[in-house]
Amino acid sequence: MSITDPNMSDRFTSAMEEIHNKHLKIYSDIIDTTTEQSQSHRQFVKTALDACLKKCMDDERLFETIQEFKKDLEQKSKSLKEKQRAISEVMSEVQEKEMQKEDVIQKIEKLTEDQTRRKALIESQNKVNKNKLQNLQKARLVFQDHLALEIRTVIDKTQLVKSEKLQFVFRNINPSDQNNAYVITMGIKENGSYQIVSSDPVLDCLPVLESRLQETNNLPAFLANVRKEFISKARC
Structure with a gap:
């Protein structure tokens, strides 16, 4: 037909442009409608979100108030129980x-x-x-x-808790030097038993004498035996 009718090409082009324009108008209307609906939807969503946030805040305040009332009630109930128990x-x-x-x-x-x-x-x-x-x-x-026995009280300051000890100073032991001192130091344990701290000079049999003292609790006999040992050691 374009061959037999020279105007057919113009009419076809005009018809295509008209169809294209109609489609463009339809698309434009769709875009405008979509934009308007999108704005309306955004406004609805914003309004709904604001309402939800306000509702959440109101619910949180209400929940806090309920918790405060609950705590106050628990305290009053506890106080009442304590008073009843008292x-x-x-x-x-x-x-x-x-x-x-x-x-x-x-x-x-x-x-x-x-x-x-x-x-x-x-x-x-x-x-x-x-x-x-x-x-x-x-x-x-x-x-x-x-027997020239001298009894001294000694304060032990080296320990954390100061403790008193007794020193028994024997003299008239050594015939060559009657004034020479032979010393034994004793303390008392927490259970009340005697404790031998030291002797000067050292007596090898002191543990045996201490054990016998623990058994008999006879301090004069112990001192007499110590004196004998000092005399024996001085004569060696």
């Missing part, structure tokens, strides 16, 4: 004291009787101790005056 304990103590009243009276009477017996026992023990003290004084005179 009242119950006081009532129990009052009842227990009422029940123990007779027992206390009986115990007081028994303590009075025990005190009377202890007083009599103490008086008797004092008499015995007085006799022992007299014997110890005699022994002291023998050791100090006749």
Whole structure:
């Protein structure tokens, strides 16, 4: 037809341009509609998001308020239970004291009787101790005056806790030098037993003497044996 009709090509071109223009208008309308709907959707989403955020904040404040009320209620409930327990304990103590009243009276009477017996026992023990003290004084005179024994108190400052020790200084041991000192140092352990710290000069048999002292608890006999060992060592 383009061969037989020279205008056919122009009409075809015009028709194609018209179709193209229609498509462009349709596309333009679609783009405008899409843009308008997109803006409307963005505005809807923004409004919905703002509403959700406000709702979340309101819910968080409400939740915090509920938690505060809950904590306050728990504290009041705990305080009430403690007061109830305290009242119950006081009532129990009052009842227990009422029940123990007779027992206390009986115990007081028994303590009075025990005190009377202890007083009599103490008086008797004092008499015995007085006799022992007299014997110890005699022994002291023998050791100090006749055997020249000197007793010293030594404070040990090297330890974390200061402790007192006793030094027994023997003289009249060495015939060539009567004033020469022979010393043994003793302490007392926490359990009350004697502890030999050192001797000057050193006695080889000191552990045996210490063991015997632990068994007999006889300090004068121990000192007498130590003196004998010092005399034996001085004569060697």
